[in-house]
Amino acid sequence: MKGPYLxxxxxxxxLGAHGSVLGDPTGPxxxxxxxxxxxxxxxxxxxxxxxxxxxxxxxxxxxxxxxxETIATMKRTIRDPDLFRLFENCFPNTLDTAITWKGLxxxxxxxxxxxxLTYITTGDINAMWLRDSANQLSSYRxxxxxxxxxxxxxxxxxxxxxLQSRYLLSAPHCNAFHPPPESSLLTPFALALSPAATDxxxxxxxPSAGVYECKFELDSLAAFLQLSxxxxxxxxxxxxxxxxxxxxRAVTTLLDTASALTGGTYLPDGRVAPPGYIFQRSTTxxxxxxxxxxxxxxxKGGTGMVRSAFRPSDDACVFPLFVPGNMMLARxxxxxxxxxxxxxxxxxxxxxxxxxxxxxxxxxVYAYEVxxxxxxxxxxxxxxxxxxxxxxxxxxxxxxPIYQNTRRFILSRDNPYYMVxxxxxxxxxxxxxxxxxxxxxxxVRILTTDDDTEIVDSLRQLxxxxxGLGLMHEAVNTHRATSWTRQWFSWANGLFGQMIxxxxxxxxxxxxxxxx
Numbered sequence: 424m425k426g427p428y429l430x431x432x433x434x435x436x437x438l439g440a441h442g443s444v445l446g447d448p449t450g451p452x453x454x455x456x457x458x459x460x461x462x463x464x465x466x467x468x469x470x471x472x473x474x475x476x477x478x479x480x481x482x483x484x485x486x487x488x489x490x491x492e493t494i495a496t497m498k499r500t501i502r503d504p505d506l507f508r509l510f511e512n513c514f515p516n517t518l519d520t521a522i523t524w525k526g527l528x529x530x531x532x533x534x535x536x537x538x539x540l541t542y543i544t545t546g547d548i549n550a551m552w553l554r555d556s557a558n559q560l561s562s563y564r565x566x567x568x569x570x571x572x573x574x575x576x577x578x579x580x581x582x583x584x585x586l587q588s589r590y591l592l593s594a595p596h597c598n599a600f601h602p603p604p605e606s607s608l609l610t611p612f613a614l615a616l617s618p619a620a621t622d623x624x625x626x627x628x629x630p631s632a633g634v635y636e637c638k639f640e641l642d643s644l645a646a647f648l649q650l651s652x653x654x655x656x657x658x659x660x661x662x663x664x665x666x667x668x669x670x671x672r673a674v675t676t677l678l679d680t681a682s683a684l685t686g687g688t689y690l691p692d693g694r695v696a697p698p699g700y701i702f703q704r705s706t707t708x709x710x711x712x713x714x715x716x717x718x719x720x721x722x723k724g725g726t727g728m729v730r731s732a733f734r735p736s737d738d739a740c741v742f743p744l745f746v747p748g749n750m751m752l753a754r755x756x757x758x759x760x761x762x763x764x765x766x767x768x769x770x771x772x773x774x775x776x777x778x779x780x781x782x783x784x785x786x787x788v789y790a791y792e793v794x795x796x797x798x799x800x801x802x803x804x805x806x807x808x809x810x811x812x813x814x815x816x817x818x819x820x821x822x823x824p825i826y827q828n829t830r831r832f833i834l835s836r837d838n839p840y841y842m843v844x845x846x847x848x849x850x851x852x853x854x855x856x857x858x859x860x861x862x863x864x865x866x867v868r869i870l871t872t873d874d875d876t877e878i879v880d881s882l883r884q885l886x887x888x889x890x891g892l893g894l895m896h897e898a899v900n901t902h903r904a905t906s907w908t909r910q911w912f913s914w915a916n917g918l919f920g921q922m923i924x925x926x927x928x929x930x931x932x933x934x935x936x937x938x939x
Contacts (some may be wrong), residue, residue: 452482455520456547459910462891469505470939471886473893476512478519485522487576489566490515493924500927503938505886512893514920517559521546521913524606525573525582528589528668538668539573540589541582542602546913550635552599553587554735555914557646558807561653562917565924569658580654581663587647588673594628595644595680596700597637598737609633623703623717639684639700641731641748642808644677648755649816656758674759678766681752684731685769687724687795696724702732710738710853719743723795727773735806736854742792742800746778747808750818779825784837788829789813802840803833804852805861805898811850812867821871834868844901847884851898855908859898862888863915866895866922875933878926883938885919895919 455478462474480486494511501507521544528538543556560583563576570577590600602608624637655664664670683699690696701717713719719732722743729752731745749770756767774789780799782788789810792800803810811833814821821827832838833850842851842860850864851857865881872878888899890907895916897909926933 452478456911459547459892459894467504467508467893469503469508471505471889471891473505473508473512473889473891475508476893477515483515483519485518485525485579487515487518487566489576490518490563493566497923497927500931501923501934502936503934506882506923506934506938508893509886509889509895510920510923513895513916514562514923516546516894516916516920517543517562517913520911521559522579523549524602524608525579526605528585528603529605535668536666538585539578539582540586540603540605541579542586542606542608543583544913546911546916547909550599550601551586551590553590553643554598554640554646556583556587557650558914559917560650562921564653564657565921567654567657569660577654577658577660580650580658584647584651584654584663585667585669587650588667588669590632591644591647591673592669592676593632594634594637595676596624596626596639597628597632597634598640598643598733599635599638601633601635603633621705623701625698625701625717636737638702638733638737639731640733640735640737641681641729641745642735642751644681645748645751645755645808647673647677648759649751652755652758681729682766684729685724685727688718688721689724699730700732713739720794720798721796726777726795727769728777728793728795729770734804734852735808736804736852738804738852738854740792742794742798744773744777744793744795746774746790746792747810747813749774749778750813751808751816754816754818782828782832782837785832785835786828787825788832789825801832802838803829803850804840804854805850805864805867806852806854807863807867809850809864809867811864811871814871815867821873830871842901846904847888847899847901849884855898858901859908860901861898861915862895863897863918866915866918869922870925873929875930878930878933879936879938882933886938 463476465475466472497510498507501510523544524542526540528540543551543559545552545555560580567576572578628634686696688696698718702713703717704712706712713732720742722730728744728749730743731740731748733739734745753767753771757764777793777795778789779787780790790799791802791810810829813819813826819826835841840851842849842858847860849860851859851861862885865885869878869881888904890905895912896907897912900906
């Protein structure tokens with residue numbers, strides 16, 4: 424679980440965008456973990472009276488003029504005061520609060536060029552997840568422009584790609600990491616709190632890897648490729664990748680790691696194959712550890728798909744062939760370079776052969792997880808990558824007939840993790856449990872539909888789900904908006920902003936109406 428280490432790790436000082444401690448000589452800035460629990464004025468003028476949750480300008484970790492300009496433009500575009508307040512709070516949240524350190528890598532020699540590094544925390548958890556950090560920056564890709572300045576958005580992307588490259592090289596099976604040594608943020612006390620110190624997993628990363636948690640999640644690898652692709656396709660900056668000390672080696676490590684996990688549990692002669700990855704944890708929650716002495720459920724080899732031990736929710740997979748993660752990997756392997764197109768084709772072929780199943784009520788749909796033997800888990804989870812989100816990362820078109828069948832299933836009570844109630848109707852998952860819908864799932868629903876009625880209904884639900892705090896929570900009780908998890912979930916906040924900007928392009932008339 425992500426939460427138990429928050430309080431003690433919050434004792435580690437937080438640094439600003441350029442390596443300086445936040446705050447001014449008159450006193451420190453408030454800890455946003457506490458700040459996000461409180462309602463700050465001025466409240467919005469709508470019926471929900473949503474709080475203003477941006478830190479004071481002097482306390483914003485990475486001020487960016489383009490973000491403030493976008494907010495000013497959207498104030499003229501969004502007519503509903505509550506909807507604008509949500510955008511105003513959520514869109515800048517990662518830059519305002521989660522860019523915990525930015526600086527330069529230590530040089531191995533005098534001839535080394537300066538290498539930018541960016542350390543991004545998830546929000547209320549003082550660690551950097553590969554998946555979260557990639558998606559947190561992805562919310563700003565429409566503002567990304569070529570720029571060599573270290574105070575630019577492009578620099579944030581480059582620094583994050585560089586740091587993720589370092590993490591992948593040192594511990595490619597791990598999902599979350601401590602700050603780099605250059606930041607001076609990491610204390611021996613904080614390092615000793617890492618779950619990796621007590622978990623049993625293999626292969627072990629070296630002590631210098633700075634691992635916070637080592638759950639192998641296939642989408643962590645895909646997220647690194649996603650971030651690299653988004654930077655390159657937007658800026659066309661090929662020199663960054665050619666000059667990087669680590670990027671190409673990280674891609675090679677990624678491919679080796681994924682390839683090693685395409686085999687099955689059993690060898691041709693019936694013996695058990697070396698597992699490639701194991702994970703065990705002493706826990707009272709079944710979703711926090713793997714069965715079969717840490718190997719997970721048996722899986723058939725030769726499917727073309729890559730095994731995943733955990734889902735993007737950090738919950739253990741029931742069946743190891745996690746379909747949305749394979750979809751995402753296939754998409755970004757194919758997008759990044761010709762060197763990996765062959766593997767992308769194999770993974771996609773595996774998804775299409777083994778990941779499709781016949782549902783008695785919805786026809787042909789995509790399963791959430793399979794094992795290649797015929798074992799199938801038909802559901803969806805709110806965390807991205809999900810089946811619902813497949814068109815978002817362009818694995819398929821949103822009008823694909825099998826996707827539409829799958830979508831109808833996901834948004835029905837036949838999906839065991841579709842939650843309903845007067846507050847929210849959306850997908851949840853075992854990470855928080857039944858009765859708790861994730862606002863993220865409604866944001867994805869909006870991003871993957873052209874139906875105005877569906878979008879309007881989802882926006883209204885999101886407006887009513889924040890308990891007046893004006894931020895996107897991780898999960899909300901479908902019958903009681905005041906019962907929620909995670910007051911500061913930066914990825915979900917950014918995704919909300921990304922969705923509003925998407926509506927500005929696709930459905931501007933929906934931003935001109937009242938949601939009161």
